[in-house]
Amino acid sequence: MSFQRLTRVFGWGKMVKALYLGPPGTYSHQAALQQFDYSNEVEYIPTSSIPECIQKLETDKSIDYSVIPLENSTNGQVVFSYDLLRDRMVHEEGLNRQGNRVIPTLEVVGEQYVSIAHCLIATEPKPALGDFSRVQIYSHPQVWGQVSSYLQQLQSKFPNTTFEKIDSSSTSEAVRRILNCESKRGIIDVAIAGEVAAKLNKCSVVDTGINDVKGNTTRFLILQRRNHRQIVSQSPKVSLMTFTTKQDDPGSLVDVLTILKTHGVNMCSINSRPYNRGKQKWQYVFFIEYYYQNEGHDWDVFYQELENLCSEWCLWGIFPRNANYYA
Numbered sequence: 592m593s594f595q596r597l598t599r600v601f602g603w604g605k606m607v608k609a610l611y612l613g614p615p616g617t618y619s620h621q622a623a624l625q626q627f628d629y630s631n632e633v634e635y636i637p638t639s640s641i642p643e644c645i646q647k648l649e650t651d652k653s654i655d656y657s658v659i660p661l662e663n664s665t666n667g668q669v670v671f672s673y674d675l676l677r678d679r680m681v682h683e684e685g686l687n688r689q690g691n692r693v694i695p696t697l698e699v700v701g702e703q704y705v706s707i708a709h710c711l712i713a714t715e716p717k718p719a720l721g722d723f724s725r726v727q728i729y730s731h732p733q734v735w736g737q738v739s740s741y742l743q744q745l746q747s748k749f750p751n752t753t754f755e756k757i758d759s760s761s762t763s764e765a766v767r768r769i770l771n772c773e774s775k776r777g778i779i780d781v782a783i784a785g786e787v788a789a790k791l792n793k794c795s796v797v798d799t800g801i802n803d804v805k806g807n808t809t810r811f812l813i814l815q816r817r818n819h820r821q822i823v824s825q826s827p828k829v830s831l832m833t834f835t836t837k838q839d840d841p842g843s844l845v846d847v848l849t850i851l852k853t854h855g856v857n858m859c860s861i862n863s864r865p866y867n868r869g870k871q872k873w874q875y876v877f878f879i880e881y882y883y884q885n886e887g888h889d890w891d892v893f894y895q896e897l898e899n900l901c902s903e904w905c906l907w908g909i910f911p912r913n914a915n916y917y918a
């Protein structure tokens with residue numbers, strides 16, 4: 592949605608405030624910039640964690656949007672984000688419920704796709720990694736599954752060096768951390784992040800294009816507080832829904848998915864996350880996305896059939912399919 596349209600939604604001149612996983616230079620930062628056309632009329636506010644992106648949007652009425660990573664094309668779900676949505680359907684106290692339907696405080700209004708080009712980053716231009724007994728590599732935990740081959744190659748290249756992965760709250764935070772590490776004999780601190788994070792922190796890019804898979808892409812969701820105003824868009828629209836099945840009987844999931852089939856609704860993704868309902872283990876919240884064809888479709892009947900088969904269900908939003916989905 593263009594920034595001009597945003598100002599129409601919010602009234603001319605109101606500064607739009609958008610949260611992202613910071614500090615500046617993260618891929619989440621890139622996603623926020625893409626969403627708002629790099630406009631300098633938007634205040635991009637870094638947070639220290641993905642949960643903070645959601646919690647602040649829910650509680651601070653001055654915040655308009657939040658951008659969170661949802662999944663990566665190489666190593667799948669960003670479980671931190673999935674679990675935030677899951678918990679807002681099944682675990683939150685005082686849920687706003689209408690029957691089995693949960694009406695969350697937030698809604699999904701958009702998506703962004705960011706090309707992930709990881710680099711190995713150091714505080715010096717060409718460190719001789721093999722000269723160190725230990726290389727401490729900092730990055731966001733989601734990154735390790737995107738560079739596993741590269742890390743194996745490093746270990747093969749320097750068999751006498753120990754490579755240790757250290758989780759950071761984000762890729763750009765990882766770069767900041769190596770700037771603040773005190774030097775220890777025989778140990779070097781490096782980070783894996785994007786080139787922008789290296790430049791913003793005046794660090795050196797030691798290796799580029801270290802993703803296991805070329806075209807590595809992370810998908811982000813754009814959320815706002817639910818304002819009941821449906822921002823209609825021309826492009827194909829996608830609905831994101833979470834649900835749990837009433838029964839554990841064989842076919843209970845199929846029965847729910849059959850509702851989509853009988854209504855001719857095209858599902859484009861399905862995921863699940865575990866949750867514990869009381870003492871029962873191995874219960875799942877399902878996440879489905881489907882194309883929202885609203886030409887004269889009787890969605891009320893569709894929702895009523897879901898109501899009959901689901902213990903909880905939650906429509907998180909109907910939002911435009913970003914053209915980069917097809918890239």
Ligand SMILES: O=C(O)C(=O)C[C@]1(C(=O)O)C=C[C@@H](O)C=C1
Pocket residue numbers: 612616617618619620660663669707731733734760761762763809
């Ligand atoms: O740390 C960042 O730069 C983020 O934006 C987070 C995140 C993620 O959680 O997946 C985003 C894109 C990449 O997959 C790596 C990390």
